[in-house]
Amino acid sequence: DAGVTQSPTHLIKTRGQQVTLRCSPKSGHDTVSWYQQALGQGPQFIFQYYEEEERQRGNFPDRFSGHQFPNYSSELNVNALLLGDSALYLCASSFWASGNLYEQYFGPGTRLTVT
Amino acid sequence: GESVGLHLPTLSVQEGDNSIINCAYSNSASDYFIWYKQESGKGPQFIIDIRSNMDKRQGQRVTVLLNKTVKHLSLQIAATQPGDSAVYFCAENIWGQAGTALIFGKGTTLSVSS
Incomplete structure (x- = not known):
């Protein structure tokens, strides 16, 4: 049983460009959350998707957008890249049961470098 | 804003010792907590919730261990092994209007020497 998978592993982009990162949740999970982790810091919450809708959003600008597909996989899009967007982008999947969210397993992340 | 923090940035122990990593949280309404282990270049690994x-x-x-009175969380690792060397984060689950978010502290780096 595969865990959370993310692609690509590494990515190098130029300032002003756009990027799309992908995530497939763990089998049985229906919720995907995205996080940004700068070097030496803890992950920062970007947003959460459930039933193909954005349910919760952190303090990130509108340049960051996402999507969830019917198979629960998700994409993170970042427009007009800035140097400060360089980070490890993490996807976490989880599932809802009885009004509670369970687990939250992370993928290996995508290392984005903006030059 | 509210955040979850860890008491010590680094902890060094000998192989076989017991390790205790502490965490203080500030949101008394938080109802779910997770400890993660993160090795260099990898995503956080779920340890226990x-x-x-x-x-x-x-x-x-x-x-x-969870002490809600003083809003304190700790992770105890028995018989620590070199493979336990990593950065450990506690994360606090907070509720929004329609979803949730994990708030992480800065982490404690555990170094285990053999």
Whole structure:
């Protein structure tokens, strides 16, 4: 049983460009959350998707957008890249049961470098 | 804003010792907490979780303690091994209008020497 998978592993982009990162949740999970982790810091919450809708959003600008597909996989899009967007982008999947969210397993992340 | 923090940035122990990593949280309404282990270049690995209706939960070689009175969380690792060397984060689950978010502290780096 595969865990959370993310692609690509590494990515190098130029300032002003756009990027799309992908995530497939763990089998049985229906919720995907995205996080940004700068070097030496803890992950920062970007947003959460459930039933193909954005349910919760952190303090990130509108340049960051996402999507969830019917198979629960998700994409993170970042427009007009800035140097400060360089980070490890993490996807976490989880599932809802009885009004509670369970687990939250992370993928290996995508290392984005903006030059 | 509110955040979850760890008491010590680094912890060095000898192989076979028991390790205790501490965490203080500030949101008294938080109902779910998770400990993660993160090795260099990898994503956080789920270790153990605990809900606010519990004080203690045990896993394999790990125990999480939750003290809601003082808003304190700890992770105990028994018989620490070199493979336990990593950065450890506690994360606090907070509720929004329609979803949730994990708030992480800065982490404690555990170094295990043999």
